[in-house]
Amino acid sequence: MRIESDTILSLELPYRERLTLQRTAFVGGSGPRVAVVSGIHGDELEGLYVTHRLSAWLEELGRRQPQALRGSVELYPAANPLGLDSLERSVPPQGVDLNRTFPGHSQGLIAQRVAAALMRALTGAALVVDIHASNVFLREIPQVRINQEFRDSLMPLAQTMNLDVIWVHGAITVLEATIAHSLNRADTPCLVVEMGVGMRVTPAFTEQLVIGLLHTWRGLGVLDEDIELPPLTHAPFLADDGNVHYLNAETSGIFIPTIEHWTGVQQHQLLGSIVSPHHGGSLSEVRSPTDGVLFTLREYPLVYEGSLMARIMASGT
Amino acid sequence: MSESSSHTLLHMTAPLRDDFDIAYHDVGPREAAPRAALVAGIHGNELNGVFVLARLSAYLRGVVAGVHEGQQLRRRVVILPAVNVLGINTQTRVWPFDKTDINRMFPGYSAGETTQRIAGAVYELTSTAHYRVDVHSSNLDFEELPQVRLYEPSDAEREAAQRFSLPAIIERRMDSVFTSTLQHAWKRCEGQSFTIQAGRAGTLQPGHCEQLFRGLVAFLVRCDILTGVELASDDDLTHHFGVRQTCPLIAERAGMFVTTAQVGHWLQAGTVIGRIYDGFDGELREEVRAPVAGMLSGIRRQPLLYQGDLIARIQTRFEMDAPTEMALQGLAQ
Numbered sequence: 043m044r045i046e047s048d049t050i051l052s053l054e055l056p057y058r059e060r061l062t063l064q065r066t067a068f069v070g071g072s073g074p075r076v077a078v079v080s081g082i083h084g085d086e087l088e089g090l091y092v093t094h095r096l097s098a099w100l101e102e103l104g105r106r107q108p109q110a111l112r113g114s115v116e117l118y119p120a121a122n123p124l125g126l127d128s129l130e131r132s133v134p135p136q137g138v139d140l141n142r143t144f145p146g147h148s149q150g151l152i153a154q155r156v157a158a159a160l161m162r163a164l165t166g167a168a169l170v171v172d173i174h175a176s177n178v179f180l181r182e183i184p185q186v187r188i189n190q191e192f193r194d195s196l197m198p199l200a201q202t203m204n205l206d207v208i209w210v211h212g213a214i215t216v217l218e219a220t221i222a223h224s225l226n227r228a229d230t231p232c233l234v235v236e237m238g239v240g241m242r243v244t245p246a247f248t249e250q251l252v253i254g255l256l257h258t259w260r261g262l263g264v265l266d267e268d269i270e271l272p273p274l275t276h277a278p279f280l281a282d283d284g285n286v287h288y289l290n291a292e293t294s295g296i297f298i299p300t301i302e303h304w305t306g307v308q309q310h311q312l313l314g315s316i317v318s319p320h321h322g323g324s325l326s327e328v329r330s331p332t333d334g335v336l337f338t339l340r341e342y343p344l345v346y347e348g349s350l351m352a353r354i355m356a357s358g359t
Numbered sequence: 360m361s362e363s364s365s366h367t368l369l370h371m372t373a374p375l376r377d378d379f380d381i382a383y384h385d386v387g388p389r390e391a392a393p394r395a396a397l398v399a400g401i402h403g404n405e406l407n408g409v410f411v412l413a414r415l416s417a418y419l420r421g422v423v424a425g426v427h428e429g430q431q432l433r434r435r436v437v438i439l440p441a442v443n444v445l446g447i448n449t450q451t452r453v454w455p456f457d458k459t460d461i462n463r464m465f466p467g468y469s470a471g472e473t474t475q476r477i478a479g480a481v482y483e484l485t486s487t488a489h490y491r492v493d494v495h496s497s498n499l500d501f502e503e504l505p506q507v508r509l510y511e512p513s514d515a516e517r518e519a520a521q522r523f524s525l526p527a528i529i530e531r532r533m534d535s536v537f538t539s540t541l542q543h544a545w546k547r548c549e550g551q552s553f554t555i556q557a558g559r560a561g562t563l564q565p566g567h568c569e570q571l572f573r574g575l576v577a578f579l580v581r582c583d584i585l586t587g588v589e590l591a592s593d594d595d596l597t598h599h600f601g602v603r604q605t606c607p608l609i610a611e612r613a614g615m616f617v618t619t620a621q622v623g624h625w626l627q628a629g630t631v632i633g634r635i636y637d638g639f640d641g642e643l644r645e646e647v648r649a650p651v652a653g654m655l656s657g658i659r660r661q662p663l664l665y666q667g668d669l670i671a672r673i674q675t676r677f678e679m680d681a682p683t684e685m686a687l688q689g690l691a692q
Contacts, residue, residue, distance in 0.1 A: 056614035056663040057638040131458070135665070136500075149609055151667045179457065218538075290471065294372040319375065344374045346456055349474035 043110040044069045045101070050118075051159035053152060061152065062156075063159055067095075068100045070111025073263050074168035077116040078255070079160065082141045082172065082221065083224060084125020084132070088238040088247065089149075089173030093119040095252050113168070113264035121160060122150075129241075131177070146223035153210055157173055157221070164225060168262050171255065172221050177240045179342040182351065183304045184237035184247050185209055186278070189217070192226045202261055204254025204274045206304070207337055207355070211280040214241040239341045250276060279335065282357045285352060287334070289352040291345040292326045303339040306357075313352060316345060331357040364420050367691070368439065369480040371605065372471070379586065383439040383484065384416040386423055387432040387584075388650045394434035394470075394584050396488035397575065401478045401495070401541065402453070403446015404560040408494030411557075411571045412440040421429065430587035436579070437488065437581055442481055444610055452498070452560065465544040482544055489550040490519070490582060493541050494557065494571070500661035501669065502559040504622035507675045510542055511555070517552045522581035523574040523591075525555070526623055527656055527674060559660055598654065601680035606653065609671040612645045614638055616664040628652045632671055635664060641683070651675050 044067075052065040067148045072331055078096060080089020096117060103110060122125050126260045132139050133153040158292025176182045177256035185207035186200040193210055217223055235251060238244040256271050265271075290296065299314035307313065307330040316326040319349050330336075338353035345351065364384040373380050373517040377546030382568025385393075397415070415437045422430045441447050442461055449455045459474045466486075485491055497503045504529040507520040520528045537543050545552040555574075579585040610616075618633030626632070626649045635645040649655075653673040664670070 056615065056665060129578045135663070136498075137452075149667070151669070152665055155667050199375040288471075294374045296374065344373065344456075346473040347371050347470060348476045349457070350472060 043103040043111050043174065045104065050163050051156060051183070053155060055129040058119045063118070063123065063156060064096065064120065067114060067116045068104070068111060069106065069114040073113030075114045075166070076259055076264050077118065077164055077167050077170075078173065079118045079221065080122055081120040081122055081126050083139075083177070083240075084128065084130045085240045086131075086175035086177060087126075087241060087243050088175035089235075090119050090126075091243045091245065092173055092251055092255075093117045096255065097250055098191070099252065099256070102142065106218070107269070110266040110269045111264070111334065112266055113259075113262075113263065115259070116163070116167075118160065118163070121156065131240075132194065135252045137353070141221060142219045144221045145228075148193050154292050157224075160221065160232045161224060161228070162171060162192060164221075164232075165228050167230055168256065168264070170221075170225055170230060171235055172232060173237075173251075175238045175240055176236055176358075179240075179243075179340060181239040181303055181339050181350040182220050182236045183207060183277075184235065184250055184334055185239045185336045185337070187211060187222075187236055189223060192231075196231060196233060198255045199231060199258055199261075202254060202258045202274070203233065203235070203277050203278075204250055204257065204343050205235065205237070205278055206276050207281050208278045209284075210284070212283045235334060248299055261350065279355060281337070285356040286335075287311070287354045287356060288350060289328060289332050289354070291347055291349045291351055294346045294349075295319075296323045296327070296343045297340050297349075297351050298343070299339060301339075303336065305336055307354060308335050309333050325358070328352070329356055333358070364423075364554075366665070368484055369477060369609070371476075379444055381439075381442060381444055381480065383437055384420075385435070386416065386419045387435040387438050390435040391435045391487075392435075392487035392489070394488065395436045395490040395579065396485035396494070397436070397492045397584065398438070398439045398541065400439075400441030400447060401481075401493070402460075402488040402587070403441070403443035403448075403455070404450055404452045404499065405496035405561050406447075406560070407493075407496045407558045407568050408555070409441045409447065410420055411493065411575065412438050413518065413569050414568075414572060415575055416440065430585065432585055434584040436584060437484060439481065439484070442477060447613055450561070452464070455617045456626050458646045458684055459649065462520075463539045465539055465541045466547075467544075475588065478541070481541065485541075486545065486548045490578075490584075491545050491548075491552045492555060492575070492578075493545075494555045496560050497556060497657070499561045499664065500659060502554040502622055502658055504656045505555070505557040505567050505574065506656060507553055508554055510537070511544070513551070514530060516553070517599070519551055519578075519582070520553060521599075522553070523553075523569065524577045524597055526572045526596055527654065529603075529605060529656065529674065530600065532602055532605060535690075537612055549642060555670055559642070566634075588658065598674070600626060600674045601678065602664050604653075604675045605650050605656075606675055606679060607633070607674045608637065608647065608650065608664070608673070610647075610664050610666060610668045610670050613664055613666045614644050615662050616659055616670065618647075618658060619664065626654050626655055628651060635687045637665075647671075651679065
């Protein structure tokens with residue numbers, strides 16, 4: 043097994059420095075090539091720890107059982123390096139959302155050049171996993187998100203990812219410029235993983251996803267079929283546009299949940315309240331519209347009218 | 360001046376401060392649908408349009424009140440000077456609380472996120488108007504010549520765009536990055552839709568504002584919405600550029616960009632537009648020259664230049680291949 047580090051893009055910055063996009067590749071045999079991308083949004087850190095844990099596992103494999111890597115694994119931990127360095131979700135300085143810029147353009151703005159470089163590097167892989175960590179407002183249970191258009195090809199891969207939810211979205215035009223859509227359109231399978239919350243790392247979620255990635259890679263032939271892996275610990279629920287309920291704030295204030303994330307709820311059950319810092323009364327009670335499982339919960343307490351507080355997957359579907 | 364034209368589009372609560380309104384002006388005769396709807400300030404730092412629409416509303420209220428002898432407002436006009444109210448008051452382009460771009464939330468959804476609700480209300484107010492105008496001012500880094508932008512227009516829109524008498528009418532394709540803009544949502548409605556770009560965000564440019572104000576008045580007059588106003592005969596100042604008549608200049612060197620170029624000027628091929636210096640040692644890295652002859656319709660005003668940045672746009676008299684323009688056009692609207 044070889045471990046290679048290289049730079050897939052280097053751009054001049056106004057004052058002395060350069061922006062570089064770094065890749066680490068673990069190269070074994072001639073089997074399939076897979077990749078993990080994270081840090082497309084500069085405020086999402088969960089994926090950075092995942093790539094660290096994968097590196098540790100692969101380095102250990104290289105010491106003990108290098109021949110078990112039949113293919114190759116590429117890690118792109120920091121797709122938006124300037125954003126990560128400056129705690130910006132989008133790509134500084136233009137403020138462009140990198141994940142609305144794909145497939146990019148090699149002669150365009152920074153974000154478009156980064157997108158184009160990633161597309162060049164990733165197209166043709168047997169599987170790309172793009173790890174997101176929600177945003178600073180919402181906490182997500184580890185889940186795979188799939189566009190309906192690519193359901194048939196991606197669902198078998200998603201099933202072994204050891205995550206709690208597979209959410210199949212309808213075709214929404216606004217998401218056409220994402221890395222996942224662009225890669226899937228180019229016949230390179232890409233799964234989007236959402237887990238945790240922005241600006242934080244959740245180690246338990248990391249370990250859960252790492253196990254899933256290893257099982258999925260073994261299934262693809264990247265890892266030897268006889269390699270021993272920790273057993274899968276989670277089986278996914280299926281969510282879609284028909285069974286997911288959104289709870290948006292009726293009024294503005296501080297949202298105080300009275301329920302834990304990822305728990306079963308009953309119809310009309312109290313989930314939390316919106317209160318005012320100016321007086322002692324409650325402004326709004328937040329109740330579940332259905333029996334089900336609460337899989338998204340607001341982490342950032344302030345809400346405006348309309349802010350999303352929770353998502354519930356109805357049971358019995 | 361009377362405040363009776365002011366109406367509340369949306370009343371919203373806020374977590375800590377007082378409730379707030381997004382307000383609009385409704386002037387002219389009562390009609391089921393407005394003849395014209397004018398919108399600005401979807402981005403809270405684009406101030407030229409906000410100021411001009413506020414001034415235009417004052418002028419039209421004066422017309423209705425009989426202040427301007429012989430002038431008459433014959434049709435209903437709604438004017439929304441600023442959609443992103445909190446953005447104006449915090450000098451922020453996007454919705455300041457969750458940083459979402461309201462112009463990526465259309466047509467909106469009344470039961471959705473805050474900005475979807477705002478977008479939904481704006482769309483509902485404006486979508487039934489026959490003439491719809493959305494005014495923008497680029498971004499903090501770039502200055503645009505006051506111009507009408509047309510996105511895959513009808514022949515009627517091409518013809519009507521002349522009525523603004525702005526120096527340029529520039530056609531664009533409706534790229535996928537635009538699918539959630541107000542302009543894109545309007546495209547599904549009967550009637551005609553226009554985007555106007557004027558100047559640069561984060562500042563107020565009196566010259567551009569004057570041109571924009573006169574352009575909007577001229578449009579209302581030529582659409583028979585406003586009568587009794589004598590217009591200057593400046594039709595010949597408008598130039599119409601098709602989708603293949605825009606040449607973008609992209610930086611391939613980074614550094615400090617220095618320019619004295621003015622939008623609206625006609626350039627010869629090879630004219631120096633600006634210079635790029637090394638920010639550390641002060642050496643000249645590159646002279647930026649116009650690759651083609653044409654009208655300078657936009658110029659970078661932010662001196663910190665990154666590799667890949669848009670330096671300028673030149674509108675050409677003849678059609679050309681401009682492969683990068685498509686990919687760059689979504690960033691300022």
